[in-house]
Amino acid sequence: MKYDVVVIGGGPSGLMAAITAGRHGVNTLLIEKGKKLGRKLAISGGGRCNVTNVLPDKELIEHIPGNGKFLYSAFSIFNNYSIIDYFESLDVKLKEEDKGRMFPVNDKAITVVNKLLEQLDNHQVDTMLNTKVKAVNYDDVSHSIILEDGEKIETQSVIIAVGGKSVPHTGSEGQGYAWAKKAGHTITELYPTEVPITSKEPFIQQKILQGISLRDVAITALKPNGKPIKTHRWDVLFTHEGISGPAALRLSQYVVKALKKHKVDQLKVSVDCFPDLNEQQLLDQLMKASKEAPNKSVKHIWKPFVQERVLLYFIEKAEIDPSTTYHHLEKKKVINLAHLIKNFEFYVNGTLPIEKAFITGGGISLKEIVPNQMASKIMDRLYFCGEILDIHGYTGGFNITAAFSTGYIAGLNAAQQVTANYTN
Structure with a gap:
């Protein structure tokens, strides 16, 4: 089985990465080990889904104390206002609440999740649910994903979006750190935040x-x-x-x-x-x-x-x-x-322990990531987005903003890399 881009992890960043890659015309697969996509989104904001926050960039960054400044490049391409425009273009009407938090007008997170699932279909993104990844193997020409049942998936680019170690019942169990280490990446010390x-x-x-x-x-x-x-x-x-x-x-x-x-x-x-x-x-x-x-x-x-x-x-x-x-x-x-x-x-x-935290502190060292691409500086055609990175914010729409933004950047650049390979 061959794809141009494979995204591992169906949370906010993975969904946005897969949709963006698909939208840019490349053959994309989204792998999720659970039975549902967007589980963390569905429970965010008390089940109402706090999709972003309307604070201006500088204040937004201040509310992301875990390396928020790294996001300036990403936000110059796709920021909180881009997220608002994106959802409103999909007919998800949003409203502002206290402290700049943005929610769907109907207060239902499932509306946001369902719209994103629709977009996967619209852009012909294939999905594999209940599918565990056993290993990610890297090569000069293509990378391969080995599934738990032994099946092998060849891909030009891999986007790892499996989250951190917090809220493990949504699928974030820290498995992505091993795949990052295998590619030569450093994992900074993990600790609970928003706990x-x-x-x-x-x-x-x-x-x-x-x-x-x-x-x-x-x-x-x-x-x-x-x-x-x-x-x-x-x-x-x-x-x-x-x-x-x-x-x-x-x-x-x-x-x-x-x-x-x-x-x-x-x-x-x-x-x-x-x-x-x-x-x-x-x-x-x-x-x-x-x-x-x-x-x-x-x-x-x-x-x-x-x-x-x-x-x-x-x-x-x-x-x-x-x-x-x-x-x-x-x-x-x-x-x-x-x-x-x-x-x-x-x-x-x-x-309480990291498993009880809303957000994981620490993660893949940002010194090893290209900030306006979410690309690995160490391994060609490898991208990361969302909570697996050493980025964390306060509750209030800041972490989801970082997830959507980094997901968009990763999906866009993975797709552009594939397109460039085809034209060369």
Whole structure:
């Protein structure tokens, strides 16, 4: 069996690579080891599919802390606005939500997946599902894909788009790293990103705040000397294992790196529940609210400030009797409470494993990739795209943007290489 281009991996980057190669008139095959294409897309954005983000390039890159600058070349060819135009040309209407996130108007990821599957058909891309690749063999003239059943597929160009090691139930189990190494590539250290953070603090172990979400807070990872490493502002969710929610997920990679760098078992994080107020302003508001209803208990008066269970936990830590009224309120203790609400510090000891992460940090070294082609600098007619590369972003449409962009570039250049071979 012979093809011009073979794409291995049917996630966002692989789908875009195969469609783009097919669109440019080359005989293309897409191999997926699972029974469905686009499984990661189908579950992204809580099943609504956050297809991209509308931030301008510079900000977009800032939201891809894992080597985002490498994508400047790719984004000059196919960026977030190209993705929006592409889907709207397929009649997938998109809408903008908070923080620039773009979703299909009908909130259904399956609409996005089905449109991409239609495009595979439209451009005569062959697909093989439930098909495991045993090996990829490289040669000067053509490469060959050996399937698990022994079948051999000859191809001029190979695009490896099998993802990282996160969310393995969608098919990303890290098998692509071995194929990259075989071609001579370096794999940088892999680590979990966009992953819940773990803690052994008693309030976590005892599930005192489990299930509570704090909205629009600032969370900071602290060095052992107390200096800040990184702050993220968004929502934090307390779980039975630690903390999750978008702000904690974004902070997770900094926790992973800091624990390793400082050779410590745990680090402090600090949550600021009122990032727009200073401690004095918060103290004034707490005292004013209590003074205006002097006969009511503070636990009742201060309810609007913080989620009730969190408030009760803070009141207890500040040694305030929740039934106390303004008449018996010690200002010194309210000062402690205001400090606690602004600086809720606790220890974290790591994250859930890479298999539980949304995104894999690390991957194929970008020093070995041509940025405007996604081509290997080491092996001719070998391309990589998506999460297998040492690129990672925050949640919010940034990783899918990188996947679609690198997939498009890989598919385009693999097709152009084949066409050039035919004309020579």
